[in-house]
Amino acid sequence: MGQTALVSADVWTSVVTVVSALSLVAWLWLLFARGFFWRTDVRLPAREEPGAWPPVCVVVPARDEAAVLPASLPSLLAQDYPGRAEVFLIDDGSTDGTGALACELARRHAGLPLTVASPGEPPAGWTGKLWAVRHGMGLAHARGPEYLLLTDADIAHAPDSLRSLVSAAGAGGFDVVSQMARLRVESGWERLVVPAFVYFFAQLYPFRWIGGGRAAKRATRTAAAAGGCVLLRAEAAERARIPDAIRDAVIDDVALARAVKGVSGRVWLGLADGVDSVRPYPRLHDLWGMVARSAYAQLRHNPLVLAGTVVGLTLVYLVPPVSVVVGAVTASAATGVSGAAAWLVMAGTYTPMLRYYRQPLWLAPLLPFTAFLYLLMTVDSAVRHYRGRGAAWKGRTYARPGAVPEEG
Secondary structure (H helix, E strand, O other): OHHHHHHHHHHHHHHHHHHHHHHHHHHHHHHHHOOOOOOOOOOOOOOOOOOOOOOEEEEEEEOOOOOOHHHHHHHHHOOOOOOOEEEEEEEOOOOOOHHHHHHHHHHHOOOOOEEEEOOOOOOOOOOHHHHHHHHHHHHHHOOOOOEEEEEOOOEEEOOOHHHHHHHHHHHHOOOEEEEEEEOOOOOHHHHHHHHHHHHHHHHHOOHHHHOOOHHHHHHOOOOOOOOOEEEEEHHHHHHOOOOHHHOOOOOHHHHHHHHHHHOOOOEEEEEEEEEEEOOOOOOHHHHHHHHHOOHHHHOOOOHHHHHHHHHHHHHHHHHHHHHHHHHHHHOOHHHHHHHHHHHHHHHHHHHHHHHHOOOOHHHHHHHHHHHHHHHHHHHHHHHHHHOOOOEEEOOEEEOOOOOOOEEO
């Protein structure tokens, strides 16, 4: 009996050793063959100021954003843009006085002209945000803009943000220039979860693969954008039928980039230096809701993809620390060393993102725990979907793609 238990333990240790080695191989592949996703030096490309600045319209969809608007809208109105520009804030059925507050802020902060309008409730087949964007783009069309800046109501922009975006788009010939806004990191849970959110996004959509160039030759179809800050060429929007072509997309920024790239448009995405989200997520509950409301949509509501994601997250992020523990308990050097090596590579690739967010580097070894939280959030997102709750945001629930939105 004791000999049988000893053999079983040896078999178990051997299995963990093999899996640990696979995890290390996976991390070496991620380190060198995934577009150097872990680097944080993908910022706005070379900018050259045009001879004549093109007209721009800024469209801000807003639903119940009175809490964050005083910290964001004045930054848009104060843009130092040499050309013609104006702001359209589309109040999507707010109940907290968002529209009235926007008008008051415009009176207090002189700058770009502001128009506040409301599109009414979205019809079946439309998400509320994209219905608001459609209304804003329709109003902007009469002004004949060359570019549209689609930005969320919780995003604050540096004074030269619009100028830099337009310069980069013109110099690079891009139809979409999008910046991943620097999210707020103040509470303990934000420090643990937020930098990892951007890190995982970059791992899924390596920025170097999106913008073109040598690093993108093997993955020219990769397309993504960050919905908080998207400069879109008006002509490209018309060719790609934005937003009508993506009207039911919950993850609208990625859908927009794919639609534009699908009509031979050029897309660029990188990290921001002067574009910041002011929305707080102080509790784990808040962050959990942010991720869970759209995680399963990111997997295209496919249970097989969900299963693969769970296995992948387990192999890549959870196996290394488990292997270190098993190696120490069983005195298996091979298991412990391979697990420690994978964990070290993992932590090393995470440190640039922590530096970008100005966070202590001791958070890097905690990434397996954060990944475990994201695994649970993703599974919870699928559970919500199959219970009919789907993606929920500001009182609206989108149970399934193409379903009629329910009022919550």
